[in-house]
Amino acid sequence: MHETIHSFWHMCDPKLPLNVVMSGISYCDKNYRIERHGENLFSFEYIIDGSGVLEINSQTLYPQKNDVYMLTRNSDHVYYSSEEHPWTKIWVVFYGDLAEYLFKRYLPADTYIVKDCNIFSYMNEILNLSSAGHKSYPDLVDEVSVLLLKIVLRLKNHLEHKVLSPAEQIKLCLDVNIENRMDINDVCVQLGYSKNYIIKLFRETYGITPYAYFRKRKIELAQQYLLNTHLTVNEISSKLNFADQHYFASSFKAIVGVSPSEYRKTAKSR
Template sequence: MITKNDIYDITKEKFCPYAGAPSPAFIPLSAGITYEDPHYHVRRFNGDHYVFEYVLNGSGYVEINGKTVRLDAGDAYILCPCTYHNYYSDPRTPWRKVWFNGQGDLIAHLMNDYQLNDNCYIRGGDAKGKYLLQILETIEKEPIHCINELALLLHHHIVSFSEVHNGELLTASCGLLMKNFIEQRLTGELSMEEIAAHVHLSVSRATHLFKEEYNVTPYRYYLSRRLEIAQNLLRSTGMPIQEISKLLGFPDYRHFSNLFKRWTGISPSDFRHDSSKREDYVKSG
């Protein structure tokens, strides 16, 4: 959001606003690409939204908590609300970068969960900007009905960023590494063999360590998280059940429906119907 106190010098930028309705917890604002421009400079004196950016080419400078750092291709940064945002191109090798801006408690909770509570940056690592590019592509393709896809993609980006920023790939427990690996793959099929291979352990050993830390097996955690997302989408959106199944990467609708019923004791359509009745009851009360 631009205010009279913000100073922008932007002449070469692709700007794609989100045009749909926000949810109470998540407000996507816009995404885009900043192209090579030696005069690019943004100063935002009291930022009211989160800024997620990834440098595709070239170089630039970002003020992070009072210190100016140079960022190059492969680097990424996050700027938080209620902080001073100041970033600009290196005029000799101006950057090209992809970005996403958003607001809401969902982002705040994710940032807190993954220990990213301040303005921060990473150099290289596994955060290759693919999720920010996918966010941009999603808004371009369907700017109105994409809020759930945007929330999932942003979650993946924050997890990927956090793994590098917090050094989790080197220092975290095997259980946490498996948990983060699972969280990044909730929209597709995942086997226990793949989970165990990620931490170079046998299936039995990986299962034991994960259960010891989280009191549940890795695969059961994976299924529970996918079905938790499905329940949230059924409860809070009008997305067709077949689309929810497809979004979460289930091989077909029947497989999704059978698994959902085994897990919850109720079919997806009945779950949505019951949730709607409860909501109407609360409103009428």
């Protein structure tokens, strides 16, 4: 067996909303076995290949290729590879208030595995960021925090997969493109509905126009970035694909009541 491990234990800062403890990739063998009891840690582990067993909080699960298993704070767990076809897996270990929020807000309690959910690109990006020696630890945490949010939303949507109504299809289309630049014509192209139909149906179902909903969701995500990352206001504006920083600031103030800078300053002074 061999592993590539990037450790950040010595850099963890309890003042940060999230700390990245370790990340890595493991090429397991039949002797691979990890056991923990009640540690203050979370992790995502994506199975690239192979199979094995996870025993966690009285559940016995069998993660295999393309599955994600999750280890949660204060859990009792042991996991190990099969002898015939051991795991190759990519993983990240983290903790903090933001981790607690993401799990409680978006993922069902006592859920420790999501079957057939490919998050390799996100996990590989975390691994690449971890190996970039030029990054400061706060910058690493900021970028990994964004990727963890994307992973959680992907897991949530995968778990909730169902036949969606037209209104739900419109809402999902807006939600998954929240960081992109998108208008109603793009939604028409993606879903094959007319503009008038989309606006009327969405307003009847959710009490708000698609445009107003999309802008509101962008500002909600901007609030999370302002609270939980070191990204500048201009960087957040660019990440969320606003036309420019001035439009971002005016949109933010129209919804939140204060400018992005004032919001961050007030939140940190509490």
